[in-house]
Amino acid sequence: MEYKRLYIAYGSNINLEQMANRCPNSKVVGKEMLKGYELEFRGVATIVPKENAEVPVLIWEIDGRDEHSLDKYEGFPNYYRKELFEIDVNGEKKECMAYLMNSGHISPPMSYYYNVIKQGYEANGMDTSYLRAALERSVYGQHSDEFQEELEEDDLQMKF
Numbered sequence: 363m364e365y366k367r368l369y370i371a372y373g374s375n376i377n378l379e380q381m382a383n384r385c386p387n388s389k390v391v392g393k394e395m396l397k398g399y400e401l402e403f404r405g406v407a408t409i410v411p412k413e414n415a416e417v418p419v420l421i422w423e424i425d426g427r428d429e430h431s432l433d434k435y436e437g438f439p440n441y442y443r444k445e446l447f448e449i450d451v452n453g454e455k456k457e458c459m460a461y462l463m464n465s466g467h468i469s470p471p472m473s474y475y476y477n478v479i480k481q482g483y484e485a486n487g488m489d490t491s492y493l494r495a496a497l498e499r500s501v502y503g504q505h506s507d508e509f510q511e512e513l514e515e516d517d518l519q520m521k522f
Contacts, residue, residue, distance in 0.1 A: 365426040370396065370447060370460035373407030374475060375432070376420045376482030384435060385428035392421045392452045393486055396460075401492055403500035404466035406475065408442075418488040421451050421458060436461045470500040 368391065375381055381388055400415040402408050409417055424432070436442040442461035449458050471479075476497060483490045 367424055367429060368451065368456055368458040369422045369424045369429070369432070370449065370458045371420045371422055371482075372396070372401060372409055372417050372460070374478045374482070375422070376486060376488070377478050378482065378485050380478060380482075381422065384431050385422070385424055387425045388422045388428045390420060390486075391423050393488060394419055394421060394449055394451060396447065396449060401496040402468060403471045403496055404463055405469050405471060406463075407471070407479065407496070408463035408466070409460070410462075416492075418483070418492055419449075419460075420482070420486055420488070421449070421456075432461070440464070468500050468503075470497065 369375075369388075371381070375384075378390075395416045396409070396419045397416045398411060398413065399409040399417050400412040401417045402410045422428075432438075438444065438461065442463055444459050445462050447458050447460060448455055450456075451458070476493075480490060480493060482488075483493055
């Protein structure tokens with residue numbers, strides 16, 4: 363029997379084109395909200411536990427070759443580790459794997475990388491406000507809510 367696994371994407375692997383190239387056997391099985399986690403940029407995306415937070419995620423079905431390709435891309439096990447999550451997938455509880463960063467500090471992503479993720483969000487009809495909030499936190503830090511409200515997307519693009 364062929365090996366299949368559910369994989370949670372929250373960063374650049376939400377991008378359909380990128381995943382088609384990297385993991386040709388993968389297919390989208392749904393989009394969900396992962397509760398209790400927040401998207402964070404440490405140059406690249408990761409998710410971190412945070413009470414009362416949530417992250418839009420895309421659930422992929424991958425096979426062993428796809429997972430091997432993702433392991434290489436994610437720098438597993440040194441840069442990213444794998445964690446298992448119980449998540450509702452189309453109304454059914456399923457075990458899914460996600461890559462989480464092992465260490466690092468909050469820092470803004472490169473604009474190209476951010477846009478790859480943004481294209482993925484848009485193509486999958488996901489709410490980009492979560493992505494934008496993570497970007498703002500990476501640029502301005504956690505405690506600048508008043509300032510962030512005045513911020514326009516264009517201002518943000520010029521900072522990185």
